[in-house]
Amino acid sequence: MAEEKRPELIPDDVKKVIRDTFLKQLKEPVLIEVYTKQGENDQYNEATVALTKTFSELSDKVTISFYTVGDDQAKKRNVLRSPTLLIAPDKYRIRYTGSPLGEEGRSFLVALMMASTGMSILTAPAMAKIAAIKDKRDIQVFVTPTCPYCPQQALAAMSAAIVNPAAISADVVEIFENQDLAEALGSLAVPQTFINGIFTGAGLQPEEIFVESLLTLKEPAYLSEEITPGEPVEKDLVIIGGGPAGLTAAIYAVRAGLNSILIEKSNLGGQVAITPVVENYPGFMRIGGKSLVDLIVQQAAQYADIHLGEAVKEIAHEGNRLQVKTNRALYIAKGVIVATGVDSKALNVPGERRLYGRGVSYCSTCDGYFFKDGKKVIVVGGGNTAAADALYLHNLGANVTLVHRRDSLRTEARLRESLDQSRIPVLWSSEVKEILGDKLVKSIKIQDMKTGAVKELPTDGVFVAIGYVPKNEIAKSLGLPLDEEGYIKADLNMRTSIPMVYAAGDITGGAKQIVVAVAQGSVAAMSAFEDITSPYWVAKEKELAKKV
Numbered sequence: 001m002a003e004e005k006r007p008e009l010i011p012d013d014v015k016k017v018i019r020d021t022f023l024k025q026l027k028e029p030v031l032i033e034v035y036t037k038q039g040e041n042d043q044y045n046e047a048t049v050a051l052t053k054t055f056s057e058l059s060d061k062v063t064i065s066f067y068t069v070g071d072d073q074a075k076k077r078n079v080l081r082s083p084t085l086l087i088a089p090d091k092y093r094i095r096y097t098g099s100p101l102g103e104e105g106r107s108f109l110v111a112l113m114m115a116s117t118g119m120s121i122l123t124a125p126a127m128a129k130i131a132a133i134k135d136k137r138d139i140q141v142f143v144t145p146t147c148p149y150c151p152q153q154a155l156a157a158m159s160a161a162i163v164n165p166a167a168i169s170a171d172v173v174e175i176f177e178n179q180d181l182a183e184a185l186g187s188l189a190v191p192q193t194f195i196n197g198i199f200t201g202a203g204l205q206p207e208e209i210f211v212e213s214l215l216t217l218k219e220p221a222y223l224s225e226e227i228t229p230g231e232p233v234e235k236d237l238v239i240i241g242g243g244p245a246g247l248t249a250a251i252y253a254v255r256a257g258l259n260s261i262l263i264e265k266s267n268l269g270g271q272v273a274i275t276p277v278v279e280n281y282p283g284f285m286r287i288g289g290k291s292l293v294d295l296i297v298q299q300a301a302q303y304a305d306i307h308l309g310e311a312v313k314e315i316a317h318e319g320n321r322l323q324v325k326t327n328r329a330l331y332i333a334k335g336v337i338v339a340t341g342v343d344s345k346a347l348n349v350p351g352e353r354r355l356y357g358r359g360v361s362y363c364s365t366c367d368g369y370f371f372k373d374g375k376k377v378i379v380v381g382g383g384n385t386a387a388a389d390a391l392y393l394h395n396l397g398a399n400v401t402l403v404h405r406r407d408s409l410r411t412e413a414r415l416r417e418s419l420d421q422s423r424i425p426v427l428w429s430s431e432v433k434e435i436l437g438d439k440l441v442k443s444i445k446i447q448d449m450k451t452g453a454v455k456e457l458p459t460d461g462v463f464v465a466i467g468y469v470p471k472n473e474i475a476k477s478l479g480l481p482l483d484e485e486g487y488i489k490a491d492l493n494m495r496t497s498i499p500m501v502y503a504a505g506d507i508t509g510g511a512k513q514i515v516v517a518v519a520q521g522s523v524a525a526m527s528a529f530e531d532i533t534s535p536y537w538v539a540k541e542k543e544l545a546k547k548v
């Protein structure tokens with residue numbers, strides 16, 4: 001009898017890239033154990049079987065064994081959920097509880113390589129600290145297939161399990177397929193990390209923070225304020241922020257010959273990395289935000305020295321140069337470009353902070369997946385971001401209601417058309433007053449701005465998309481003039497009123513668009529190059545002197 005045809009999860013051209021680029025690098029054979037149980041997440045069981053079979057067909061170093069949850073092998077390995085996937089279980093304690101689909105396909109591929117080569121994605125100092133851990137550490141990272149930051153956090157956990165297999169296990173848990181687990185821990189945002197059942201952090205953690213949490217079993221407050229003792233590092237240009245503005249500035253500055261460094265406190269790509277789809281960046285009709293960012297990052301990394309997980313705390317004057325203090329070092333620079341972007345604005349209502357990550361979210365791409373099966377979500381806001389979030393969640397399958405303070409939207413015509421077609425209900429002239437819930441969001445209180453009436457609306461999630469606040473703390477530390485909304489004032493050449501200090505991207509206010517950020521980043525770098533090589537004020541002084 002002919003074998004039943006499996007669904008093709010991966011197109012042939014992608015398979016070729018996976019085989020030639022990744023799987024050819026495998027050294028030791030890797031065994032994958034797949035555990036399923038009929039009637040539990042059937043659709044995901046099938047996908048996991050199909051995915052693992054595809055990988056084993058692409059490399060003779062990958063072998064798979066299939067088991068049933070409840071059988072002797074499952075008992076031996078303590079597997080209770082379907083699907084579960086163990087990687088090299090005789091050597092390491094690495095598992096996926098749920099199928100590694102979507103974004104997690106990437107982490108799965110790298111996990112296979114790590115298990116085969118014994119390598120990790122962590123730096124040598126981090127590995128040394130992890131290797132010294134004696135007590136048991138069971139790491140759980142909650143993920144979804146649409147979360148762009150999740151694979152990196154998952155890989156940090158799996159790396160730790162490879163570095164110290166005696167003490168550390170890593171479990172990458174897909175929250176939609178394991179809703180009971182996620183809800184028991186109150187995890188409705190991803191990535192979220194728990195170690196020995198203790199919450200140790202939301203979001204993708206910089207390596208230092210991850211290692212710190214592994215050592216202390218606590219959510220570290222923030223990157224250490226200590227500056228590592230040592231000589232100040234001299235640079236022509238320090239670029240602060242690794243979003244599109246900073247990355248483009250880095251490409252231009254280094255190509256111009258400036259000795260530059262780009263400092264990014266969390267993730268490269270800034271807000272674009274969490275943008276589901278970009279349709280207005282020239283050259284691409286339609287591209288995922290993360291894919292676009294990856295291309296820009298690849299290009300920037302060819303040129304620039306990029307420091308990830310380093311946060312700038314303060315900028316100060318030092319003679320005619322600038323001191324840039326970070327949590328790791330002190331830089332003395334001839335010029336600084338501030339490209340720190342914006343943060344999402346909070347509603348500032350009771351319950352919002354407490355229920356953040358428990359149904360309250362500011363990132364639909366990251367956290368929307370959990371609500372995909374008809375769960376009720378409220379999107380608050382009336383601009384492009386709110387409209388895009390509402391559409392994204394609606395297309396995932398969530399039951400969306402848009403709540404807006406005014407009686408009309410401020411969105412692009414195309415988004416408005418899509419909203420009309422989607423028939424997403426809009427509660428006009430309504431303001432959210434409170435978010436209610438114990439462990440998870442249960443409802444919101446909203447007030448009708450016209451009648452004053454307050455009502456309670458049941459909901460599982462609240463996505464806040466009401467605008468932005470500029471990240472201007474370090475600009476303030478230097479005394480840079482800001483406009484009334486807190487954005488840095490810069491001229492057309494992206495010069496601020498302080499010589500050798502430039503600003504680019506969302507932090508300058510105006511149109512918050514990738515194309516604007518990259519344009520301003522390039523202009524800022526060119527101005528910095530011009531000023532560092534032939535300062536305009538020296539030329540002016542010479543001209544004045546001639547006149548006198």
Ligand SMILES: Cc1cc2nc3c(=O)[nH]c(=O)nc-3n(C[C@H](O)[C@H](O)[C@H](O)COP(=O)(O)OP(=O)(O)OC[C@H]3O[C@@H](n4cnc5c(N)ncnc54)[C@H](O)[C@@H]3O)c2cc1C
Nearest residue numbers: 241243244245265270271312340341505506512513514517
């Ligand atoms: C949901 C969403 C959808 C969007 N969709 C689109 C779209 O379709 N098309 C479009 O053109 N635009 C879109 N945008 C807007 C676009 O993402 C921004 O305009 C763009 O990212 C701005 O780039 P930036 O480099 O100025 O700032 P950001 O992308 O915000 O990057 C700033 C970076 O600076 C870092 N940083 C901040 N402070 C420090 C510090 N002290 N030390 C070190 N690093 C620091 C941050 O971590 C961040 O990575 C969207 C935005 C969002 C949120």
